[in-house]
Amino acid sequence: MGKNDEPRTKDEGQRTQDTGQRAKAVRLLAIDLDGTLLDSRSEISPANLQALAEASARGVQVLIVTGRRFHSARPFVEQLPCPVAVISSNGARIATSSGGVLYRNFLPAGVARQALEIAREYWPYAVAIFDVPGRGQVTMHEGAVIEGPLGWYLKSAPECLAQVEEFGAAITQDPIQVLFGGPPSRIAPLEPVLRASAAISSIHLTWTKYPARNTSLLDVMNKGCSKGSALAVWAKRAGIDPSEVMAIGDN
CATH class of the missing domain: 3.30.1240.10 (Hypothetical Protein, Haloacid Dehalogenase-like Hydrolase; Chain: A; domain 2)
Structure with missing residues (x-):
């Protein structure tokens, strides 16, 4: 968090050569809660809810990725209009929206x-x-x-x-x-x-x-536990290539 005020890279006007290859379609959408899906009042906007519903309807898996404890994230997860899995505690735990644990990487x-x-x-x-x-x-x-x-x-x-x-x-x-x-x-x-x-x-x-x-x-x-490492674990288990993952967040 806290990186939204960093200077953006300048567009120098360079164009990449068209190779005729199309980018792979997104199959997994990983989205952060605080500062991203949640607004400044810790609410999920109707527009965000609709966007997630539309993505899910197109066959895109939705994955919540947060530093929050699962129990802290769950009230927001329950508002979502589609099935999701939840990476919580900065990558230490992956669970279904109902709480079934799918992966652990706890501190010994x-x-x-x-x-x-x-x-x-x-x-x-x-x-x-x-x-x-x-x-x-x-x-x-x-x-x-x-x-x-x-x-x-x-x-x-x-x-x-x-x-x-x-x-x-x-x-x-x-x-x-x-x-x-x-x-x-x-x-x-x-x-x-x-x-x-x-x-x-x-x-x-x-x-x-x-x-x-x-x-x-x-x-x-x-050691080695992070949001990114947990996302990689989930994508591999789901048979999704990294190029088919879209991650959205401020952290």
Whole structure:
């Protein structure tokens, strides 16, 4: 996110030679939620709903790709007029719209504990996300602060929140991911700490930044886990060539 204000490449007027070959038709449409399918009010416009319905009617598969947890994305997915699959948590999970899990690429528990121990200073801003229903899906330290993810989850998903005294003891299964969120000035120094640590060989770091909200999220994912890698997995399983995939998003 946050790249929409980057300068666009200038059209120099060069034309490519017509080789007589036609581009392959799109068979898979991968679309982001926040900043793309959802507007500034977190709503899906009638025009977007109609466009998805028309694409599906032409035989195009629709795939939602988001950094959100599946449970956070699901209310929007349920509004869509066509069958979809959902890549959630920045590529860690693929599921049907009804929740049936098709693919997992979770952070190994031992790696999660290692990363959290390295980042102990940042526990007030840390979250471990688990693939479980209800309480414990979002697990935070008892010393979490309101300016971090605690404030968000108390407002949006209090029924999923559990707070623990010791993070290490709470990681009894592979989490989907670990994330650190809060004011950019507070979270940014953590990235070089993790990159210089022994954990970096086992993790993938992803930033999501919301300048207007003075908020940054640093996701700690399993090594090689990303939206792009999950999209490639899905396309291969569906027998769809990369040239037949259209991806739309701001991130």
